[in-house]
Amino acid sequence: MIDLQQSAELETIYAHIIRLSLQQIAICSLQGQSGNTTLALALARRAASSGKKVLLIELNISHPKLHTLPGVKPSEWLPLEQSWQRSMQLNVTDFLSILVTPRESGHQVEFHDLDKMKSFFKQTSEKFDLVLCDCAPLLHNSGGEIAGGLICSACDSTILNILTNINTEGQLEEAREILTANGANLAGIVMNDQFAPSLKNELIRESHRFNRWLPRLMNTVRIKLRHSDFLNQDL
Numbered sequence: 001m002i003d004l005q006q007s008a009e010l011e012t013i014y015a016h017i018i019r020l021s022l023q024q025i026a027i028c029s030l031q032g033q034s035g036n037t038t039l040a041l042a043l044a045r046r047a048a049s050s051g052k053k054v055l056l057i058e059l060n061i062s063h064p065k066l067h068t069l070p071g072v073k074p075s076e077w078l079p080l081e082q083s084w085q086r087s088m089q090l091n092v093t094d095f096l097s098i099l100v101t102p103r104e105s106g107h108q109v110e111f112h113d114l115d116k117m118k119s120f121f122k123q124t125s126e127k128f129d130l131v132l133c134d135c136a137p138l139l140h141n142s143g144g145e146i147a148g149g150l151i152c153s154a155c156d157s158t159i160l161n162i163l164t165n166i167n168t169e170g171q172l173e174e175a176r177e178i179l180t181a182n183g184a185n186l187a188g189i190v191m192n193d194q195f196a197p198s199l200k201n202e203l204i205r206e207s208h209r210f211n212r213w214l215p216r217l218m219n220t221v222r223i224k225l226r227h228s229d230f231l232n233q234d235l
Contacts, residue, residue, distance in 0.1 A: 064101035079120035
């Protein structure tokens with residue numbers, strides 16, 4: 001997973017969370033492979049580094065990832081007080097505890113009952129300063145998945161993780177309809193640029209159009225672009 005710690009982008013998102021005094025946050029994307037777990041883990045670590053008591057919950061049955069972290073093991077649990085508290089992996093790092101995706105018990109009816117999930121998140125908020133939930137993609141409809149829309153409804157707030165240049169306007173509208181139908185509170189949108197070309201790459205790509213007339217010059221231009229301190233900055 002990509003490490004976002006110490007990045008200006010992460011600090012901006014975290015500052016937004018603090019400014020709005022958010023305590024329960026469902027973090028969801030529109031599709032898989034969107035860096036949702038990376039974002040959720042980075043935010044959890046950032047909050048924990050400030051001394052906040054943080055619980056990171058993963059509820060993505062199809063593509064769980066947190067169990068691969070050092071010191072974290074798969075576990076089965078239900079959103080019932082005695083069950084989830086026994087299954088928490090406490091202080092994976094200082095102030096950060098984790099509940100990994102219950103691959104088998106996640107199919108149980110309790111995870112698909114809105115009232116039980118609201119009660120579950122209320123219980124977690126009584127014990128933690130910040131609760132982050134890594135959800136299944138909103139537009140993901142595989143059988144048995146814990147619906148992202150339901151989790152967004154059960155949490156106090158939602159952060160939507162959008163892939164720049166990948167997610168379409170139609171997908172965004174569909175996601176908006178899902179969140180509206182579930183009564184979710186959209187607290188913010190993160191534009192994930194992992195598939196967006198940088199200015200440097202765009203200039204290099206465009207330079208190839210002139211190879212026919214100025215091949216040597218364009219080759220020199222591309223070398224200079226690749227080594228430009230200005231164009232290689234993180235913006």
